[in-house]
Amino acid sequence: MSHSANQFSLLSQRRFAPFFWTQFLGAGNDNLFKFAFTVLVTYHLQLAWLPPSLAGLAIGALFILPFVLFSATAGQLADKYDKARVMQLVKSLEVGIMALAAWGFMQSHVPALLACVFLMGLHSTLFGPVKYAYLPQHLDEHELTGGNGMVEMGTFVAILLGNLAGGLLIALPQVGAQAVAMSAFGLAVLGRLTAQAIPESPSTDPGLKINWNPVTETWANLKLAHRQVAVFRSLLGISWMWFFGAVFLANFPAFAKEVLHGDEHVASVLLMTFSIGIGVGSLLCERLSRRHVEIGLVPLGAIGMSVFAIDLYFASRALPPANALSVSAFLAEARHWRVLADLALLALFAGIYSVPMYALIQLRAKPSHRARIIAANNILNALFMIASSLIAGALLSAGCSIPELFLVLGIANAIVAGYIFFIVPEYLLRFFAFVLTHWVYRFKVRGDEHIPTRGAALLVCNHVSYVDAVLLMAASPRPIRFIMDHRIFATPVLGWFFRLVKAIPVAPKGEDPAAYAAAFAAARDVLLDGELLLIFPEGGLTRDGQMKPFKGGVMKILADLPDEHRASLPVIPCALHNLWGSFFSHAGGKAMSQPLRRGVFNHVGLSVGEPLTAESVSPEALQARVTQELEQGIA
Known part of the structure; x- marks a missing residue:
């Protein structure tokens, strides 16, 4: 068609x-x-x-x-x-x-x-x-x-x-x-x-x-x-x-x-x-x-x-x-x-x-x-x-x-x-995302056709600001479930938003083993139910504008899936760009502390790459693909 x-x-x-x-x-x-x-x-x-x-x-x-x-x-x-x-x-x-x-x-x-x-x-x-x-x-x-x-x-x-x-x-x-x-x-x-x-x-x-x-x-x-x-x-x-x-x-x-x-x-x-x-x-x-x-x-x-x-x-x-x-x-x-x-x-x-x-x-x-x-x-x-x-x-x-x-x-x-x-609440959540991407930022998406309209998929993305999840939600034709750092999940005001979108908070295994296990069990259920799941493999927001090494959360999610689901699951690399220095990022110190930093109607973007097979995925390979998408988006 x-x-x-x-x-x-x-x-x-x-x-x-x-x-x-x-x-x-x-x-x-x-x-x-x-x-x-x-x-x-x-x-x-x-x-x-x-x-x-x-x-x-x-x-x-x-x-x-x-x-x-x-x-x-x-x-x-x-x-x-x-x-x-x-x-x-x-x-x-x-x-x-x-x-x-x-x-x-x-x-x-x-x-x-x-x-x-x-x-x-x-x-x-x-x-x-x-x-x-x-x-x-x-x-x-x-x-x-x-x-x-x-x-x-x-x-x-x-x-x-x-x-x-x-x-x-x-x-x-x-x-x-x-x-x-x-x-x-x-x-x-x-x-x-x-x-x-x-x-x-x-x-x-x-x-x-x-x-x-x-x-x-x-x-x-x-x-x-x-x-x-x-x-x-x-x-x-x-x-x-x-x-x-x-x-x-x-x-x-x-x-x-x-x-x-x-x-x-x-x-x-x-x-x-x-x-x-x-x-x-x-x-x-x-x-x-x-x-x-x-x-x-x-x-x-x-x-x-x-x-x-x-x-x-x-x-x-x-x-x-x-x-x-x-x-x-x-x-x-x-x-x-x-x-x-x-x-x-x-x-x-x-x-x-x-x-x-x-x-x-x-x-x-x-x-x-x-x-x-x-x-x-x-x-x-x-x-x-x-x-x-x-x-x-x-x-x-x-x-x-x-x-x-x-x-x-x-x-x-x-x-x-x-x-x-x-x-x-999905209507209001999408309205919030619409306002953010039209009246706060000028949001441009490249490659969004790679996000499937039906069936499960695992999206991975760099993590630059507190509104990354909102921007990704705005780019997707379907609801996305997010697995995110429990500290970001607890952020005042935005935490209310993350609870409404049913984000999955995850804590380090050494800090809270029960919360860690519950988060990955919930992530597994999301994919088995045929929904979209997104993870920020860096494990937290960047503090210096540079992408941090990807951790092993993606591999654990894939390992927890039955073989038949894992074999057919697309893993989609995504890259947000031009968000560093915005009000919601840690540029210049604490995030959300300098209103209207960089003004309004800033151009920001998302690049979505072609899906990878689960068998070809590793933290290093994913980071390389996200970096490639980031460079193409900036260019």
């Missing part, structure tokens, strides 16, 4: 482009249809049983109901059958649904259109698991973040275009309904044609026996996802993002009409702003993450979501009344630009928040169960979105204004995100 130069180059490759355009057209059609229908009942039809203030919430809830009922079955189908074939059949179903919807629009038959909302929800339910399970089958780890960013960007650009088209077409005098009908049916046909070019994606579990009982299979999928704690908590985090976003998307027409006093085109501007923000945030993830799956971006995204959702309340409350402002009149008011900026920025941070979580799930879920894990995600998403519709509807019915609803949502997001990061 080849590496792409960047995420946009994927659009020129058959393994990605037909899939991308298929999902793009499907998302666009979903939203053209739903938004046109929402505008129809909000602005053009007067239905006592479906008032404008609740129309968006009702349509949204009906759309996501199939996710609850059928996601478990969809996940099984995607794991059992060729994913390309499943997508082609799903797009054929869309053509039939849009034929019925076309009739419903031309007849203004609201019950038929509501039935199509449910059926399009079924279409998306069937497409969701296969969509996200397809990507890791055709992209490697270095492409997953960029590929997911492209999919998220494409989805929300499609949402933007679909909503704009839906709003503009339904507003056409006398022919609006017919224009929507023809456009929706035409997009469905075009999506079926692009799906035909999707390359074969063989089944990951062809022997799977389908359980058609949605209740028992839904429960089984949730239990399956729960076995991997980091994956399951990521599912909850994504579901919360959809709870958050669903409230905004469902309330844009009413927000535009009742709060901003704009016409239906102003509602389209809000959706355009929100969608562009999501798209930009999604694309930024690849650049910010250095093409790795970087979950350190998730706390950054959560912070931005809360800040700008709360500010949106202050920006939109007490706006002066007006009569159905046009887009030009709306944009002529300076205070409205603050509303648009808040929407754009909270959406941008929502994109930064969600993309790494999707990539993490795809990377860490077992390939044979990946679609069912995604199905579990869709089930949770649906439950959270239904809950958001019910809670938002209850708050609005109780007299809460839409700006107040956004304020409550911003505060709730801060509380929920804080809870998620508390129970899954």
